[in-house]
Amino acid sequence: MMMNMTRWMSVMAGMAILSGCATPPSSPYVPATERGVTTAGLDTYDYQMVAAGLSQEMMRRGLPNGYVVALGPVDTRATPYAVDIQLLQDKLEVALSQNGTLKFTSAVNAMKGASGTEEIYKLIEYNWWQKNPMDTEDIQKFGKIANVGALLFGRISSMERSLPGRGREITYSFVWRLTDTATGVNQFTLEKEIRKNIR
């Protein structure tokens, strides 16, 4: 009886060792495309998803050819969470510029040393933040002075609810607009939503 038990234990120990050997060693480096730790705030993975979603949709609709685009204002006041606007706009620029149809310029660089352009840009930004109708004349002026064919505007909002029991549900909404500076007409209005359940 005792012998049987010992055999059993040896077999089990062997299996435990084998199952341990079958698992590859872990690495401190992980693919940057993996989800990683999920929090209520916006994570790198969220930015990747939004940039991928918005750029894919833009490509599906067909990008206007030869535009020089400036990354315009992004309104984040409708979310209490911190948003890395620069990172998001950069990811969007990387995803779109790979296609080669759009050329990008930085709105900040376009305005440097030109106080007139800066004033107009501030007006555009103010109107966007206040959800006022865009003044076509301002956009046209900005386009001419900054030599920009289109402006990419963004608005990020979030809605939060408590889940039954415990935890929270957060829905982020990203609305992006590409506005032609020659006509003031929106070439695209796109929306991408992300919903997260955090317990």
Place this chain on the structure above:
Amino acid sequence: MKLKQIVGGLVVVVALAVCVTACRTTSSGMEVVSLPKAKVTLNSKIVAGYLEVVEMNNAMRGDLFQAQVSVMNRKDRDFPFEYRFRWLDKAGMEVPAANSAWMPTTASGKERVLLQGVAPVSEVADYILDIRFSQTSARW
């Protein structure tokens, strides 16, 4: 009696260790390749048990390759999963795409979900679609 308990405990520990390793694996559960011949590779019994590739469509959007794969949830329960398109040129070389990310989605019971991707550049002629089981906790 004590030995029996020890052995029993050991069995449970081993079973748990194996289960935890298996449950944490987020390897590609299904791979769909379009050209030269449509090919579906199933690497996970869980994904294969739930999802079935119903239809594969390719189209040109301007000069960009667009792919659509319809998958259907065979079961009555919701199935959360992630998918990703990888793009290949005519020579079968991967075209790195900044707009390629694992996208989470859910197929409700018996629902047919259309997975779409648009290639970032005109050189793309083919794709690989990876589908994997979505986990609430990441493996890291």
